[in-house]
Amino acid sequence: ETGVTQTPRHLVMGMTNKKSLKCEQHLGHNAMYWYKQSAKKPLELMFVYNFKEQTENNSVPSRFSPECPNSSHLFLHLHTLQPEDSALYLCASSQEGGRNEKLFFGSGTQLSVL
Amino acid sequence: GENVEQHPSTLSVQEGDSAVIKCTYSDSASNYFPWYKQELGKRPQLIIDIRSNVGEKKDQRIAVTLNKTAKHFSLHITETQPEDSAVYFCAAPPKGSFQKLVFGTGTRLLVSP
Numbered sequence: 001e002t003g004v005t006q007t008p009r010h011l012v013m014g015m016t017n018k019k020s021l022k023c024e025q026h027l028g029h030n031a032m033y034w035y036k037q038s039a040k041k042p043l044e045l046m047f048v049y050n051f052k053e054q055t056e057n058n059s060v061p062s063r064f065s066p067e068c069p070n071s072s073h074l075f076l077h078l079h080t081l082q083p084e085d086s087a088l089y090l091c092a093s094s095q096e097g098g099r100n101e102k103l104f105f106g107s108g109t110q111l112s113v114l
Numbered sequence: 115g116e117n118v119e120q121h122p123s124t125l126s127v128q129e130g131d132s133a134v135i136k137c138t139y140s141d142s143a144s145n146y147f148p149w150y151k152q153e154l155g156k157r158p159q160l161i162i163d164i165r166s167n168v169g170e171k172k173d174q175r176i177a178v179t180l181n182k183t184a185k186h187f188s189l190h191i192t193e194t195q196p197e198d199s200a201v202y203f204c205a206a207p208p209k210g211s212f213q214k215l216v217f218g219t220g221t222r223l224l225v226s227p
Binding site for chain 2: 004040041042043045048056058090099100102103105106107108
C-alpha cells in the first residue's frame with residue numbers, strides 16, 4: 001500500500017542538526033496530519049492541515065516546524081531537538097479532515113536524537 | 115478534554131481463543147470510535163469503527179461493541195490467528211474538537227500457535 005509515503009524511514013541526528021521529514025499522499029485527500037508515537041504512550045497529534053492551512057497545533061514546541069505547500073505534501077522541519085524527541089513520527093491523511101473520518105497512515109520515520 | 119483508557123496493555127492467547135480489548139472514554143458527546151491495528155514495524159491501519167447510534171458492529175472475526183451509558187467500547191476478536199498479533203489502538207474524538215482523535219495507549223496482542 002503506497003497511499004501515504006514518508007521519507008526517510010530512519011533518521012539519526014545530533015541536537016544541533018537541522019533535518020526535515022517528508023510526507024506525500026496519493027489519495028486525493030484534503031487533510032494531513034503529523035503524529036508522534038513514543039514507547040508506551042498514546043499516539044499524540046502534533047499538527048493538522050486542511051486544504052494547506054494549519055488548523056491545529058497541539059502545543060508542539062517551536063523546534064518542530066511544519067510546512068504544507070499543497071494538499072499532497074507535508075513536511076516537518078526539525079532543529080535543535082532533544083533526546084526525548086526520539087520517537088516514530090507518523091504522517092496521516094484523511095478525506096476532508098472531519099472527526100469521523102478514517103485516517104490513512106504512512107509507515108513513519110524512526111527518529112533518534114543523540 | 116477527552117481521556118481514553120485502554121486495557122489490558124498486553125494480552126497473550128492461544129490460537130483459536132477469543133481476545134477482548136476494552137476502552138473507556140470520558141466525554142459523553144463522543145460519537146465515533148475507531149480501532150486501529152499496528153503490526154510490528156508497520157503503519158497503523160483502521161480495522162473497524164462504530165458510531166454512537168449503534169451498539170455493535172461485526173466484520174468477519176472482529177466485532178466492536180459500544181455501551182454509551184457506561185462510556186466504554188470493546189474490540190472482540192474470535193478464532194484468533196497468529197497474524198492477529200499486533201498492537202491495537204482505540205480512539206475517540208473529544209467534544210469541541212473538529213479533527214483531533216484521542217488514542218488509547220495500545221494493547222499488544224500475542225497469539226501463540
